[in-house]
Amino acid sequence: MNTLKVENLSYSYQNASGTQKVLDDVNAEFKAGKMYAIVGESGSGKTTLLSLISALDKLQDGDIKYNSKSLKRISGQEFRLKYVNIVFQSYNLIKYMTARENVEVASDFDGRKVDPDKYLSKVGISSEEGRRLIGKLSGGQQQRVAIARALASNSPIIMADEPTGNLDEDTEEKIIEIFKELAHKENKIVIIVTHSRQVANKADKVLTLRRGKLS
Numbered sequence: 154m155n156t157l158k159v160e161n162l163s164y165s166y167q168n169a170s171g172t173q174k175v176l177d178d179v180n181a182e183f184k185a186g187k188m189y190a191i192v193g194e195s196g197s198g199k200t201t202l203l204s205l206i207s208a209l210d211k212l213q214d215g216d217i218k219y220n221s222k223s224l225k226r227i228s229g230q231e232f233r234l235k236y237v238n239i240v241f242q243s244y245n246l247i248k249y250m251t252a253r254e255n256v257e258v259a260s261d262f263d264g265r266k267v268d269p270d271k272y273l274s275k276v277g278i279s280s281e282e283g284r285r286l287i288g289k290l291s292g293g294q295q296q297r298v299a300i301a302r303a304l305a306s307n308s309p310i311i312m313a314d315e316p317t318g319n320l321d322e323d324t325e326e327k328i329i330e331i332f333k334e335l336a337h338k339e340n341k342i343v344i345i346v347t348h349s350r351q352v353a354n355k356a357d358k359v360l361t362l363r364r365g366k367l368s
Contacts, residue, residue, distance in 0.1 A: 155185040155220060155309050157206070157342055159367075162215035164201055175201045177365035179215070185309065188336040188343040190353040193362035199346045200242075200314060202362065206344065207239050207312050208232040219310075238306040240313035244299045246287045252298045253283040259305040272301040275331060277324060293319045300328055304335070310342045311335055317352055329355045 164176040175198040183189055193199050204210040206217060208229035217224045219236060233239070238259065246255050256269035273283045276297040287295060296319045303311055311332070317325040329352055336343040336357070345352060353359050361368050 155340075155342060157183040157310060158218045159183075159202075159206065160216045160218065162202075162205065162212070162217065163365075164198075164205060164210075164213050174365055176205075176367075179362075179365070179367045181360060181367055183310075183342045183344060185340045185342050186336055187357040188333050188345065188355070190356035190359045191344065191346045191362060191367075192348070192353050192359060195348075197362045198365055199362050202367075203239075203312055203314055203344070203346050207237050207310075209239075236308060237310040237312060238303045238308040240299050240303045240311070240316045242314040242316075242318060244295045246295055246298060246302075248287050251284050251286055252278060252290065252294075252301075255287065255298055256283075256302050256305050259302045265307060267305045269301070269305065272305045273298065275304060276301045276328060293321070293324070296320060297324075297328075300331070304331065308341070311344070313343075313345045315347055315349075316345060317347070317349060322351075325349070325351065 159179055159181040162176055162179040165172050165174045191199055191202065205212060208224055212225060224232060252273060253269040256272055257267065270280055270283055278294060278297050278301065282290065282294060300316055317328055320328060332343050332345065333355060335341045347353055
């Protein structure tokens with residue numbers, strides 16, 4: 154079983170007031186086949202934790218291990234290419250591409266070819282909308298494209314930062330069911346950072362980040 158472990162993780166940054174500790178000796182274990190929600194107030198360190206787990210930021214103190222292999226021994230780029238796909242709150246889509254092309258990119262790295270319409274339709278994007286440039290889509294539609302891109306990837310870990318923030322309630326429910334299917338039926342590790350109590354209630358396990366501590 155694929156397992157992601159966070160061990161004694163601490164993280165600080167410098168600001169005008171001095172050193173600010175964001176994470177303080179955080180420990181957690183994430184297993185394949187489950188969907189996790191990380192909740193907490195704004196500024197509690199949720200996005201920082203997500204960035205460290207996905208190797209977007211470098212570790213300071215502590216360690217993160219995927220199947221017992223430390224991220225300190227895997228380059229961040231290699232880890233993101235092979236093991237993790239991230240749904241960003243800011244979408245991070247390629248503006249000069251269409252929605253379909255953005256989804257196709259998800260499979261380019263491992264040589265697979267996917268049908269982008271299959272994944273776009275799952276998140277409520279029509280064939281006509283899929284052929285539009287990203288800049289011609291609304292914020293909510295762009296969020297759906299970002300989620301479709303994650304669905305099309307072959308990554309064993311899916312991470313999402315507020316993936317339903319720009320979606321209506323009905324669409325939110327459908328998207329969360331898709332994330333649950335990725336965990337339960339495709340045996341992926343799914344980790345969602347969210348403010349939504351409705352999203353958290355759908356998770357197999359909820360972790361709360363408060364004052365740098367995870368419980």
